[in-house]
Amino acid sequence: MSTLVYRRDIDGLRAVAVIAVVLFHFGVPGFTGGYVGVDVFFVISGYLITSIIWNQRQAGRFSFVEFWARRARRILPALFVMIIAVLAVGWFLLAPKDYEELGRSVRYQVTFVSNLLFMRQAGYFDVASDLKPLLHTWSLAVEEQFYILFPLLLTLLSSRLKHWRLALFAVLLGSFGLSVWAVAHHPEKAFFLLPMRAWELLAGAMLAVAPKSAWRLKPMAAQWLSLLGMSLILLAVFGYDKSTPFPGVAALLPVLGVVLLILANGHRPTLVGQLLSSRAMVGLGLISYSWYLWHWPVFVMSSYASVSESSALDGAGLILLSLVLGYLSWRFVETPFRERRLFAGRRQILLAGACGILVLGLAGQTLRWTDGLRWRLSDQALQYAKGREWRPELMACLANDKTPDDKLFCHYGIQDRPSRALVWGDSHATALIPAFDDGAKAHGVSVVLASSPGCLPVEGLEHDARCARFNRRVEEALKPQSVSDVVLVARWSLYLYGDAKGDLAHALRTPEGHYDRAIAEQRLAQGLRSRVAQLRAQGHRVWLVKEAPLQAFSPPYRLTRLAMLGRPVDDVGLAIAKHHERQAFISQLFAQLAQDPAVRVLDPAPRLCDASGLCRAERGGYSLYTDDNHLSQVGARWVAPVLEPLFVGLKARGNPEKRQVNASR
Known part of the structure; x- marks a missing residue:
């Protein structure tokens, strides 16, 4: 396949990926392996990006600067708007330590290395993953690192080696082997780092540079491969859970599923391809990047803001809110930049991106320097927030x-x-x-x-x-x-x-x-x-x-939020x-x-439970817990x-x- 044409089915596949991720993060029953949606995105990204590079190289008009400018135009505006919004909301919601950590993650993300930060924070006593507003940006960091390095690698191999495709495939196998090894020995590295994830992007890349003969499938074969591909993805989405060793060998299911779907629908849509090409699926696929950006901060900030247990209806409302924010981001941020209505020249977009990186990086570092702007909170709120510190x-x-x-x-x-x-x-x-x-x-x-x-x-x-x-x-x-x-x-x-x-x-x-x-x-x-x-x-x-x-929530967060709202804490605890x-x-x-x-x-x-039938999380203006299960220093002495x-x-x-x-x- 020598030319890159618009594929509606790929946008539909993006919809499958983002739906899986969002429903998994919001705890919708059944989607226990929805995190594999990220792997689906990786393969799609590897395929599309490599197709662009390879077609432009064959036409003799590939430019590294132009490529990176296109990536900046595609990724940075929507990302920056989301980060600014999270910083603004964090001013009103986050305790000093968490606001400081948010600033740190902002600084790491705008320099494309947030995956390194979150890998190091995967320890037993680090803030729970569902309380890190920018945790989901680790996957963006992996892709950004790939975008920087891969064009150089592809150019080097294709210009110096006769059998460069074999060399590229060898890199893929090396990355896969490293992933399998790391899952057993360093699971946090296997999950967050590019060397262990590169094979997923390279699987799409190999598809993009495959000879034309690889795309010649008989109609019936294409139908069966397409069905098999979707089955592999859905098997992972509904069959995996948090205990599944991942990525490693387990990631083969979604990766091969995407490869088969892209391959099978390369010439004409199959029945599965037609479903993916439907108006609803394509529409969700078009806004998938922005929806992905917004869904996790909505989930996390709602957890911070909540002072009571959420219901299924609350969860549905939050999913809808994230979808609306994703649409608005796509409509008013992504689209104007992608259509070059704003900062049309590559020099302009690169300069604007550099300024955004500098400003947000300084903003994040300022939160670190100022200890999360502690003066925003009352003395009582600060006292509760202090409870989570070991x-x-x-x-x-x-x-x-x-x-x-x-x-x-x-x-x-x-x-x-x-x-x-x-x-x-x-x-x-x-x-x-x-x-x-x-x-x-x-x-x-x-x-x-x-x-x-x-x-x-x-x-x-x-x-x-x-x-x-x-x-x-x-x-x-x-x-x-x-x-x-x-x-x-x-x-x-x-x-x-x-x-x-x-x-x-x-x-x-x-x-x-x-x-x-x-x-x-x-x-x-x-x-x-x-x-x-x-x-x-x-x-x-x-x-x-x-x-x-065992409390059903993190008392320091709940108590801090109640103090910020000026609400009583008498009923904070577990029955x-x-x-x-x-x-x-x-x-x-x-x-x-x-x-x-x-x-x-x-x-x-x-000592913790009283005649009212409540196991209390607070005594005398102090949190008795550091999280939902460990006693704080005050709690231990109590x-x-x-x-x-x-x-x-x-x-x-x-x-x-x-x-x-x-x-x-």
């Missing part, structure tokens, strides 16, 4: 594979006490450090803590190899003669039922990798009984700490009945284990009385002589 010393106590053995434990109280407790668990153990620290000081006892994010302190039930290594290291360091008590702390329900949004990424699964609630409960019961029996056999007393009530329902199996299991007199259960819920039996027992078993308390890592 102190550096707490973060330092979260172990990972790089933590040396002599830094595996954090020490509190008098370190040379003959009787001391080991606190062993996931990040919920870390969140309780203020309470353990204060208790150890007050009673003159020794407490050591070993914690790692997302790591259940039960052998054989670890989420990944990192957690298994962490537990083995703790076991090796655990000596009966130096530790009298072992305190097991974890977000137990996470490993049984997933998080508040139903994400089962950390949930216990069958050996085949499937999730079954009954099997997850059975595995936890067997594993925890075995762990407790092992510790008792070694002579340790065992303390099981139940988790704090105690919902907490008991989620904890029913765990409570029963702990009660059975506590039949051994040397096994005790400590429950923070009575539940500290629950730990009192532990310290009393340690003091009774140890030397009561008082010494100067020194807490250190």
Whole structure:
């Protein structure tokens, strides 16, 4: 196919991609793998961009500057308008730390490297993905990087090598292999970085430079390939979910699906192609870029603005709002620039783009310099917003594979006490450090803590190899003669039922990798009984700490927003009945284990839940949580009385002589 002609079916395919992404992000049931819409966009982009470059090269009129000017005209105006709008709305909605982070992401995006930023922010305690207004721009950054590098690569290969298509295909295979490897070893890099995503764009590129003979298909073959292509895409959209290792091999389904659809409809539309070419699908495809730009900020900002739980009707309204904003952006921003009614010359558009990059980059950096313009908020709103911040010393106590053995434990109280407790668990153990620290000081006892994010302190039930290594290291360091008590702390329900949004990424699964609630409960019961029996056999007393009530929202955000609106916070919290329902199996299991007199259960819920039937998220003007599940520093100290039996027992078993308390890592 030597000339580039308008393909209505490709615009329809864009519609499929954007619908999948939008409905996935808004949590519409069924679209669990809608994120593959981004991969559909990648293949389409690779095909169209390469077609433009290759046709212009064959005609002897390709210009790098003209190409980049066309890309700037296509991408930057709508992107800049969206960013300006997000900054404006953020002035009224965002807490200082989040406004500062927004400024940081603006600066990274306008320099085409936001994917690098979001890759580094994929850590356990970074802001939840649904609270980052520009998170979706990572895919734009990948494409922008591709647009900068690929014309140079294509020109170099096609001008220097006889079999340059084979060389280009080798690059594709290399990128695919790197993606498969990274999914297993560095999943965040596999998802966000160009080297692991380039093969998807190159799949479209290979299609664009394929010899004419590749497009000669018999009508019936084209029909079947077209149907197969759409089936592969829909299989991924409805069959994948957040637990699917991605991209890697799993991305082959949507990528091959797009390749087959473009190939099969290259000469004449198939039945599937006719459906994609319908007026409604083409219309959505035309505004797909702007709709993609606007849907995620609408979702995120609505989450910030909300002071109550949203309904399905609210979600439908937000989807419609994002669609309207996408249409307005396409009509009044995209179209005038693409039709060269504004900044018609390439020099003009490049200069305007450079000015926009400079201005928005400075605006973003200003938010960093000014700590998110803290003076916008009242003192009370600032106090609530502060609740989401983890102190550096707490973060330092979260172990990972790089933590040396002599830094595996954090020490509190008098370190040379003959009787001391080991606190062993996931990040919920870390969140309780203020309470353990204060208790150890007050009673003159020794407490050591070993914690790692997302790591259940039960052998054989670890989420990944990192957690298994962490537990083995703790076991090796655990000596009966130096530790009298072992305190097991974890977000137990996470490993049984997933998080508040139903994400089962950390949930216990069958050996085949499937999730079954009954099997997850059975595995936890067997594993925890075995762990407790092992510790008792070694002579340790065992303390099981139940988790704090899981809130249905992030209290610091909800409380900050209410304070900004001047509204009361008396009813902010979780119904105690919902907490008991989620904890029913765990409570029963702990009660059975506590039949051994040397096994005790400590429950923070009575300190957080009151007679009104509400497990509160706020006390005395402070947030008790840093997010929907971790207690804040204030929250940890609020539940500290629950730990009192532990310290009393340690003091009774140890030397009561008082010494100067020194807490250190």
